[in-house]
Amino acid sequence: xxVHTVLNPATGQAVRDVxxxxxxxxxxxxxxxxxxxxxxxxxxxxxxxDALRRFSRVVxxxxxxLAQLEVLEAGHPIGSARWEAAHVAQVLAYYAGAPExxxxxx
Numbered sequence: 001x002x003v004h005t006v007l008n009p010a011t012g013q014a015v016r017d018v019x020x021x022x023x024x025x026x027x028x029x030x031x032x033x034x035x036x037x038x039x040x041x042x043x044x045x046x047x048x049x050d051a052l053r054r055f056s057r058v059v060x061x062x063x064x065x066l067a068q069l070e071v072l073e074a075g076h077p078i079g080s081a082r083w084e085a086a087h088v089a090q091v092l093a094y095y096a097g098a099p100e101x102x103x104x105x106x
Contacts, residue, residue: 009075045099052096059089 002020007013021029040048059066066088067081076084 006073008072010071015072045102048099049096052092052099056089056092056096059085059092063089 001022003017004020005017006015008015043051063082063085066085067078070076070081070084071078074081
C-alpha cells in the first residue's frame with residue numbers, strides 16, 4: 001500500500017498521511033457511488049430537498065472545523081476558509097429548493 005503525505009502549503013509541514021486506494025478499492029467506491037446515485041434518483045423531490053437541508057445544517061455546525069481543515073490543506077487565510085465553508089452551507093440550502101420545483105413529480 002502506498003501512502004501520500006498531505007502537506008500544508010503555507011508551512012510545508014506534513015498534515016497527515018493518507019493511504020492510496022488500490023484498483024479494487026477504487027472500483028468498489030465507484031460501485032457504491034453508482035448504487036447511491038440510483039437511490040438518490042429514486043427519492044421523491046421533497047425527500048431530496050430534506051436531505052440537502054439536513055446536509056446544509058451539518059455543514060453549518062462544522063464551519064470552523066471545515067475552515068481549519070481548508071487552512072491546513074490549501075493554505076487559505078482563515079477568514080476566506082470560513083467564508084468558503086459557510087458558502088457551501090448556503091449553496092446546499094439554496095439548491096434544496098430545486099427538487100421542490102420539479103413539475104409533475106410532487
